Amino acid sequence: MRASTAGLAVALSLMAPGYAFVQPSSFVGNRAQLSAVRSSAGMQMVTKEELLEAREALVKLIDSTNCAPIMVRLAWHDSGTYNKDIPVSEWPRCGGANGSIRFEPEINHGANAGLVNGLKLLEPIHKKHPNVGWADLLQLASATAVEVAGGPKIDMRYGRKTVESPEGCADEGYLPAAAAPFPDGSPEPQGHLRKVFYRMGFDDRGIVALSGAHTLGRAYPERSGFGKDSTKYTDGSTVIRGDGKPGIGRKGGQSWTYKWLSFDNSYFSIIPETDEELLKLETDNALFLDEAMRPIALEYKKDQDKFFDDYAKAHKQLAELGSVFEPEGGIAI
Ligand code: HEM
Incomplete structure (x- = not known):
């Protein structure tokens, strides 16, 4: 395809409703050409x-x-x-x-x-x-x-x-696996987490802070293969928004926390607990088993402000x- 028609095809695909899910034609152009396509x-x-x-x-x-x-x-x-x-x-x-x-x-x-x-x-x-x-x-x-x-x-x-x-x-x-056997041959989840997150430039504090994002959401057996089909926290019977309003989105799956539409530090209190209704991946438990990560996880359990500060920095990175x-x-x- 000549560059001009290829550029037009990209311009059209950028505007097409199904754009995210179709493969546009292969546009091989430099930055200036791409800017021209964007402006056309x-x-x-x-x-x-x-x-x-x-x-x-x-x-x-x-x-x-x-x-x-x-x-x-x-x-x-x-x-x-x-x-x-x-x-x-x-x-x-x-x-x-x-x-x-x-x-x-x-x-x-x-x-x-x-x-x-x-x-x-x-x-x-x-x-x-x-x-x-x-x-x-x-x-x-x-x-x-x-x-x-x-x-x-x-x-x-x-x-x-x-x-x-x-x-x-x-x-x-490139993304982390949640359970053994780990694809990089790591015998333990913490070794796998370090290989994956160090590759991105994070340290142990970054790993623990970012893992706290599991304060939100659920795992679904039909997606990741982890979690339960439904629990008392995901069947719509409990309030799971932080502002107390009803609403759940799609029902089902298994959450890490009780109020899994509320971003707080509860993930760090809940992971060491035993509530069969809540999810704990091997990589979540690892934060409390690893000698270097455990003190950080306990710090976040005690101090939500510190968790928020570190999370915000790690999220930006x-x-x-x-x-x-x-x-x-x-x-x-
Ligand atoms: C530490 C290594 C991590 C592993 C092994 C891991 C693994 C998983 C798995 C298996 C699920 C369930 C997906 C599904 O069934 O739909 C999940 C969900 C989720 N993960 Fe992670 N994750 C990790 C790190 C992170 C990080 C760094 C973030 C964000 C900063 C994050 C945010 C989430 C969120 C928000 C969900 C819930 C999604 C939903 O409810 O639709 N995870 N994760």
Whole structure:
């Protein structure tokens, strides 16, 4: 395909309703050509105002559909493919928060089972705010979800360059496994967690803080293969929003916490407890078994403010892995 028709095909696919799930033609062009395509499609560099409008739409979406957990997981699975040993100058080969998760084959990776449902929820917002690129939209949705659920405000910035074709997808196998046998041969979950998160540039404190995101959400047997079909905390019979309002979203699955639509530090009190109705993955238990991680987990159990501070820092780091910003310093909102 000649460059001009390829560019047009990309421009059309950027505007097409099923855009996230179709494979656009292979556009091989440089940054200037891509900017030209974006501007011929009526798209420009995102502004603070547009980001704020998209944020407002996300607040409504999250509040009305109770989708905070899947938004957090979706953004983390986009950014968690980052490999610090590949320079960001080789973007998007370094992986990270670049929006590649919306394309096949990445969305079909085993670890991403069910996340297509999160993309479907975001599609109308992307259609309405096309200048907010997918790399930004995923991270904006996650940071907004944490805040809507009562968690800390995260010092986010936007303007990320977005992967525009499936060629930018990450290979399978970068995200952590939840139970043995671990694919990297680690005999214990803590060894596996360290290999995966150190590769992204985190330390033990980052691992423990980020694991606290399991204060939100559930595991579903038909997605990850973990968790129960339903529990008394996921069948709709108990209030699980932090603000006390009713609402659950889709019923079923098994949560880590009682109020799994509330972002708080309860994950750290609950993991060492024995409540058969609640989920504990091997990688969750590991935080309390490992000599170096246990004191951090106990600190977060005692002190929610400290957890929120560390979580907000680690979340920001996660949201910027492998990101290239335009303008260079990003746009704060
Ligand atoms: C430490 C290693 C981790 C492992 C092994 C792990 C594993 C899992 C698994 C198996 C599920 C269930 C998925 C399903 O059945 O739909 C899940 C859900 C979830 N994970 Fe993790 N995870 C890890 C780290 C993280 C991190 C770093 C975050 C975010 C910062 C996160 C956020 C979530 C959320 C919010 C859900 C709930 C999703 C929903 O309810 O739809 N996880 N995780």
